[in-house]
Amino acid sequence: MSVSPSSSASSPDRPVRVALLGCGVVGTEVARLLTRDAAELARRVGSPLELVGIAVRRPERERDLDVPPELFTTDAAGLVSRGDIDVVIEVIGGIEPARELILSALEHGASVVTANKALLAEDAGTLYEAAEKAERDLAFEAAVAGAIPIVRPLRESLAGDAVERVLGIVNGTTNFVLDAMTTTGAGFAEALDEAQRLGYAEADPTADIEGFDAASKAAILAGLAFHTRVSIGDVHREGITDVTSADVASANEMGCVVKLLAICEKIDTPDGPAISARVHPAMIPDSHPLASVHGAYNAVFVESESAGQLMFYGPGAGGAPTASAVLGDVVSVARNRVRGVVGPGESTHADLEVLDMGQARTRYHIAIDVDDRAGVLATVAHAFAEFDVSIKTVRQEGHGSDAQLVIVTHEADDAALSATVTALRGLEMVRDVSSVMRVEGVS
Known part of the structure; x- marks a missing residue:
């Protein structure tokens, strides 16, 4: 069922009903902020936010969270299809069942806030189309670079400009490893072990060190920057496992450092403008703003025709930073529900060719x-x-x-x-x- 925004606008005395899918590190922090800061969030939205359900796999698990136990359910599909939910927050990750749950939420009249970079990079078109059909919002600031605001600037703030290039450090694990190799002289294996010990790398770090995580984010950034539908299959990907101490030393001799970069750029070809999206290790000069990004931090450097050079910097992962980005979207989407309007959707009017890596x-x-x-x-x-x-x-x-x-x-x-x-x-x-x-x- 599809409900038009005007017919479902919330009045100031009616709560905006929120459902949460997933209560791991990020989900727990989102739920905590929703309850702890309820009064302030209500003032910002113009109506109270009411958490009405949390879908989890193990409801009996102990959580450092002060919410009524009856909010927890294992029936995520039932929760999103209730028909009385205004906003669904998806932080379970992965492709399925996240895709079906998001589509069901939209079909049943809810706007969606998601942090799911993998799903957006694989099938954003399906989600956008469902949101447009339902006349609902699809917001995903937390899907790229954690707390760093980059989705909204590309989607809205630079909507009147022409972005030429986006260059980013968008994975904290790889930046920590390469930074440790640069500053301490550690080898790759030693630096990765330290990242795991400190909690900056998963027990299985493949998605990070092989560049899959960064490639998903590059697809999202390229699509937003160049108004073209870009999927992860369009992104050239190389990880950092082959970076050696000798490479780091050679970079140092050149006055450079090694970073894993997501690079999305517009390229002039004989057939007109096209775009390239790639993720790989690269040497960048010590004088470049991205060279000073240390530890597990992220940064995105944007070059545009009129605004010039802009850099967005901050923590790229973690429960609190990611929850901050999620809550920012929740407030924006909830405001729209109160007012009976919908924010910007997919912009693919440019429809540029995505070049292969050889070009x-x-x-x-x-x-x-x-x-x-x-x-x-x-x-x-x-x-x-x-x-x-x-x-x-x-x-x-x-x-x-x-x-x-x-x-x-x-x-x-x-x-x-x-x-x-x-x-x-x-x-x-x-x-x-x-x-x-x-x-x-x-x-």
């Missing part, structure tokens, strides 16, 4: 283990020239069996660089191409 252009840092003999440099340089990859700097490190050429290129297509690396590995005098890393933010 992305950047600079590269390549370490090549070579035989220490005459003619090596000329042969290696010829391989770069063959694929039209221009060399900016070259230096030799070590001698004899430790000889290595370290080359930094000018900007080149990723496909051309890949072909160059393949050719280098086929040379008799090249023992190995031991490292290839992109260099961003260098003029």
Whole structure:
């Protein structure tokens, strides 16, 4: 059933009824803030917020939460389909049953606030279409970079501008690991162990260190920034497991640091503008604002035509920061319910082509283990020239069996660089191409 906003506007003396799906770290904090700050939230919304149900898998589990036990239920599907819920908050994560629960909530007249980056990156179109059909809000500030406000600025504040590039550190685990490797000299395994010990990394850190989490966020950011539907399948993804202490040291020698970056940018092609979305480790100069983002913090750097350069910085994960973003959306959505209006929906009017990684252009840092003999440099340089990859700097490190050429290129297509690396590995005098890393933010 679909209910129009005007027919379901809440009066100031009628509570806005809220249901919560999930009561883990984030959900518990959301419920705590809803009850603890009820009076202040009511003033901000213009009507009380009433928590009427919390769907969990284990209602008997002890929780540090002062809410009536009868609010807990294992019947999430029944909760969202009641028909008297105004706002459903989804913080269970994953694809299913989250997708079906959100769709049911919208169908039964509720607006939805979600922190589910994986679902949005995989199937945002279905959710947007359901929200539009139901004339309800779909809000997801908490899905990208925790407490950092970036979804609303891209969706609303910069709606009159032309965003050209979004460059972000959007995963706290990988930033902690790479920062520890940079500041303490730790190896990757040692830095990851420390991240797990401190609670910055999961017992199974695959989603973080292999870049899946950041790729989901990149898809969301690219879609918002460039008014184009982008899914996680459109995002090129590389993790940080191959980053070595030698890479970090080489970056330091260049006046750079290594970060896992989500990069979404508009690119001019012979057929018109297109976009690229990618996640991978990269060297960035110490002078770049993102280079100073330490520990488990996140930051998103936006370049736009009129506003210029903007940076959004703060804690990117954790119960309280993420709950802050969730509650911000709840207040905004609840206000809309009180007024009988709906906020902005999906914007895909640009419908730009999403380029594959081979068409992305950047600079590269390549370490090549070579035989220490005459003619090596000329042969290696010829391989770069063959694929039209221009060399900016070259230096030799070590001698004899430790000889290595370290080359930094000018900007080149990723496909051309890949072909160059393949050719280098086929040379008799090249023992190995031991490292290839992109260099961003260098003029």
